[in-house]
Amino acid sequence: MGQNKILIAAGALFFIVSSCVFTVTETERAIKFRLGEVISTDFEPGLHFKMPFINNVKKFDSRILTMDSKPERFLTSEKKNVIVDSFVKWKIADVKTFYTAVAGDTRQANIRLDQIIKDAFRSEFSKRTIKQLVSSDRNVIRTALISLSTPIAVKLGIEIVDVQVKRIDLPNEVSSSVYRRMEAERERVAREFRSQGKEAAERIRADADKQRQIIMANAFRDAEKLRGSGDATAADIYAKTYGKDIEFYTFYRSMIAYRQTFRQPGDMLVVEPDSDFFKYFKKQK
Helix, strand or coil, rough: CCHHHHHHHHHHHHHHHHHEEEEECCCEEEEECCCCEEECCCCCCEEEEEECCCEEEEEEEECCCEECCEEEEEECCCCCCEEEEEEEEEHHHHHHHHHHCCCEEEEHHHHHHHHHHHHHHHHHHHCCCCHHHCCCHHHHHHHHHHHHHHHHHHHHCCEEEEEEEEEEECCCCCCCCHHHHHHHHHHHHHHHHHHHHHHHHHHEEEEEHHHHHHHHHHHHHHHHHHHHHHHHHHHHHHHHHHHHHHHHHHHHHHHHHHHCCCCCCCCCCCCCCCCCCCCCCCCCC
């Protein structure tokens, strides 16, 4: 019997002691209440004390949480729709404000935060064209979104750590319009390149024809000079040869003339029989 009383007393003591202490880990934020009123929120990780039945404690996750939004449509400055898929990284910055604003409910905080981020997207995208959204640096958009949403998120006790756009898609009707515009632009650029190519080709061709004419004219000039020099040399040789032996020179030139005239079998030349052309065919008296 006495042993049972000891066990009961020990159990009661354990219950009282456990009701007087609570622990806060490094990944938690805690609020201590006194009869429903918040009296303390600044708790370091470790063991802390409270009054049984008077104080109660609520704990919240202090780690970075992720809100993955559903793809949403937003209007650009061109009044064109884009479909944006994004996510937000956030954490509790002020646990008392967080508890007061959303009753410490993470799901409710995500709903409120989702609306804040959508408003920021709507405001930021309305300033940009589709081309700017696709081609601009995502960090610029990220910085702008965080800057727009942070003042409102602070009222919820939330710190926005990061906002990232996973992808930006175009609705089918907008995609077709953008594709046609891009196709027309590429065709215009291609025509411009072809025109420039033709112009360059004509210029190169004209320059090549000019160089050809110059080269041929120079070659003809040099050939005429050489031919004239050769003819002069030949005439000089012929003159000297003729002066040394006139009869032999005449005979030699006649043989060359015969060979040039009768190159092929059957060649024929109609002249007077007593022509000087055939004087070496005649019997010498």
